[in-house]
Every structure is written in C-alpha cells, then in structure tokens.
Amino acid sequence: MIRPHILRRGLATASDLARPYNIKVGKVQGSVNGLVGAIGNTPLIRLSRLSEDTGCEIYGKAEFMNPGGSVKDRAALYVVKDAEEKGLLKPGGTVIEGTAGNTGIGLAHVCRSKGYNLVIYMPNTQSQGKIDLLRLLGATVYPVPAVAYENPQNYNHLAKQHALTTPNSVWTNQFDNPANRLAHIETTGPEIWSQLGGKVDGFVCATGTGGTLAGITRYLKEASDGATECWLADPPGSVLHSYIQSGGKLTERSGGSITEGIGQGRVTDNLTTEINLISNSLSIADEKSIEMVYRLLDEEGLYMGASTALNVVAAKEMAEKLGPGKTVVTVLCDGAYRYAERLFSRKWLEEKKLLEAVPEKLMRYIVLP
Ligand SMILES: Cc1ncc(COP(=O)(O)O)c(C=O)c1O
Numbered sequence: 210m211i212r213p214h215i216l217r218r219g220l221a222t223a224s225d226l227a228r229p230y231n232i233k234v235g236k237v238q239g240s241v242n243g244l245v246g247a248i249g250n251t252p253l254i255r256l257s258r259l260s261e262d263t264g265c266e267i268y269g270k271a272e273f274m275n276p277g278g279s280v281k282d283r284a285a286l287y288v289v290k291d292a293e294e295k296g297l298l299k300p301g302g303t304v305i306e307g308t309a310g311n312t313g314i315g316l317a318h319v320c321r322s323k324g325y326n327l328v329i330y331m332p333n334t335q336s337q338g339k340i341d342l343l344r345l346l347g348a349t350v351y352p353v354p355a356v357a358y359e360n361p362q363n364y365n366h367l368a369k370q371h372a373l374t375t376p377n378s379v380w381t382n383q384f385d386n387p388a389n390r391l392a393h394i395e396t397t398g399p400e401i402w403s404q405l406g407g408k409v410d411g412f413v414c415a416t417g418t419g420g421t422l423a424g425i426t427r428y429l430k431e432a433s434d435g436a437t438e439c440w441l442a443d444p445p446g447s448v449l450h451s452y453i454q455s456g457g458k459l460t461e462r463s464g465g466s467i468t469e470g471i472g473q474g475r476v477t478d479n480l481t482t483e484i485n486l487i488s489n490s491l492s493i494a495d496e497k498s499i500e501m502v503y504r505l506l507d508e509e510g511l512y513m514g515a516s517t518a519l520n521v522v523a524a525k526e527m528a529e530k531l532g533p534g535k536t537v538v539t540v541l542c543d544g545a546y547r548y549a550e551r552l553f554s555r556k557w558l559e560e561k562k563l564l565e566a567v568p569e570k571l572m573r574y575i576v577l578p
Pocket residue numbers: 279280281310311312415416417418419420421422469470471514516517542543
C-alpha cells in the first residue's frame with residue numbers, strides 16, 4: 210500500500226508508483242497455487258564478471274531457486290503429473306524411485322503437497338545426511354548395497370520391483386521416462402527463450418538423466434529454427450563426451466569426478482531423441498569446476514554446487530569459442546548447501562588433490578578443516 214504522506218509530499222503519484230512495480234511483480238511473480246505452482250519461473254541471472262571477461266552475455270538459469278532447491282523439482286512434478294494423467298496414480302497412492310539425490314528431494318516435496326507416499330531406493334554408499342533429509346521430508350528410504358546396473362539388486366531395479374508388487378503405485382523411472390524431458394520442453398526452454406526475447410546463441414549443460422539438456426535443446430532448436438547452438442558438458446568418468454565427439458561410435462570413459470548428479474555411462478531414453486541436435490561437447494576437469502565454485506562465490510555472490518560450477522565453466526568456454534557479442538545460457542542446478550562439508554573443507558580438497566585448484570586469493574573461503 211502507498212503511504213499517503215509520500216503522495217502528499219509530491220514525491221510520486223499513485224500511478225507512478227504502481228505502474229512499473231505492478232508490471233514487474235505481476236508478470237514474473239504472481240501468486241501461485243500450492244508448492245507445485247512455485248516450481249519453475251526461475252530468474253535468469255546474468256553472470257557479470259564472466260560476461261565482461263568474454264565479451265559475451267553469459268546467463269545462468271537460477272534453478273536453485275525452486276522450492277526443493279534444484280532443477281530436479283521440474284522433473285519430479287512432471288513424472289508425477291504424467292502418472293496421474295495415465296491413471297497409474299490415484300489419491301493416496303505411492304511414488305517409487307531409485308535416486309541418490311535431488312530427484313528424491315523434489316519428489317518428496319511434490320508427493321507431500323499432493324498427498325502421495327514416497328519410497329526411495331538408493332545405494333548405501335550415500336551420506337547419512339541425504340538419507341535423513343529424505344526421511345524428514347516424509348519418504349521411506351531403503352539404502353541398498355551399491356551394485357552395478359547389470360545386477361538385478363541394483364537400486365533402480367529394486368525400485369521397479371517394489372512398484373510391481375504395490376497396488377496404486379508407480380515407478381517414476383527418471384532416467385528413461387520422457388515426462389522428465391517434457392518438463393524442460395514445456396517450461397525451462399520457453400522461459401529462457403522469453404526471458405531473452407529470443408536471443409539465445411548458445412546453450413550448454415551437463416547431464417545426469419539428460420532431461421534438462423534434451424528438453425531445453427528441443428525447445429530452443431525449434432524456437433530458433435535450428436540457429437541456437439546446443440552443446441553437452443561432461444565431467445571425467447562419463448561416456449557422453451566421447452559419444453558426441455565420435456559421432457555416436459564410441460562410449461569411452463576415463464577417470465572419475467567429484468561432481469554429483471551428473472555424468473553418465475549410457476545414452477538414456479531421455480537423451481536418445483535429442484542427442485543428434487547436440488553439435489558439440491566439452492569435457493571439464495574437476496580442477497576447473499572447483500576453481501569456478503570459488504569464483505562464483507567471490508565474483509558473483511553465488512554459492513553453487515559443483516555441477517553448476519562445471520556448467521558455468523562450459524558456458525565460458527562456449528562463449529570463448531562462439532566469439533564476442535553472443536548470448537550463452539547454462540543452468541545453475543543447485544546450491545552448495547548440500548556439499549559444503551566437502552567443497553569448503555581443506556582436508557577433503559587435499560584428499561582429492563584439488564587444493565591447488567583454488568586460486569591463492571580465494572583460499573580464505575576454505576573455512577572448514
Ligand atoms: C546437482 C545436479 N545437477 C545436474 C543434474 C542433471 O540433471 P538431469 O538429470 O536433468 O540431466 C542433476 C540431476 O540429478 C543434479 O542433481
């Protein structure tokens with residue numbers, strides 16, 4: 210409400226104050242219905258320092274601002290909606306998924322807000338913190354031995370099995386369920402396009418299930434008549450960089466990565482239909498991702514996880530390759546909150562041989578022993 214004394218003093222008229230304010234707030238952040246209405250419509254943040262360094266406009270889609278804190282809220286909502294629409298999930302039903310991370314958290318929020326039960330299978334190598342968080346969000350969690358995908362006891366197969374024997378339940382199958390990709394075709398892609406008024410020269414991000422990259426790529430390619438370049442960013446230990454560089458002939462991998470939630474051993478169903486639209490890939494070493502975790506904090510005030518840092522390194526490299534004047538977008542997947550004990554611990558950085566990756570002047574951020 211506008212206070213009368215402001216108007217009386219002639220500082221502003223009611224319409225002066227109301228007009229710009231209403232346009233900004235009304236359009237972007239109107240009221241929404243429940244938690245699920247608050248998923249998506251995230252800001253697009255211009256990364257000023259990296260934009261200046263490259264002569265490009267580099268933007269990050271602020272997915273950490275979703276209610277569950279990550280890009281996976283969108284996929285969680287869409288796989289649940291898909292199951293409802295197909296009649297697989299009725300009121301009071303149970304959602305079952307195999308996940309060690311953000312998808313479980315997204316699903317837990319969505320399931321609570323819609324009144325469904327949630328069962329999560331995860332490898333027992335995951336931290337107690339993750340298990341506790343899912344349980345306090347209302348999920349039933351089964352930590353099971355960490356065995357390869359080929360083994361029937363793998364957590365994904367156990368999740369599927371559980372659904373087969375539970376009435377009114379669905380295995381949401383995030384890796385191969387196209388509803389995951391659809392979330393980004395219908396929401397993230399259009400949001401980016403409209404936030405930039407259709408000027409998107411390049412898009413790049415890493416993949417876990419591939420839903421984010423595939424869905425945004427599909428939308429941007431169609432909206433731009435093929436003009437937007439869409440690239441994949443890969444951590445060490447993932448096969449997709451070799452797959453793209455070899456034109457689909459190789460699936461080689463080497464090393465491993467400290468990044469969580471990204472890196473793949475196969476082309477998932479979510480990626481299959483779009484992989485031919487991806488024209489290039491970048492392999493990003495952990496040293497660069499760690500340096501960017503600290504740079505984002507210091508230069509942009511952004512407290513981001515390692516997969517986000519990897520995405521931003523990739524966006525910078527893409528901008529350098531495309532040349533000045535281009536607009537490049539990536540995804541800010543989640544905050545550093547869930548990883549702080551590692552990313553900001555001197556001991557952990559030493560163990561991973563990544564301490565030297567932190568620039569000398571940014572060492573002051575290593576506040577944990
Ligand atoms: C932190 C983080 N970044 C990126 C991703 C990748 O997203 P997508 O599964 O859509 O490929 C995930 C997926 O779980 C994630 O948890």
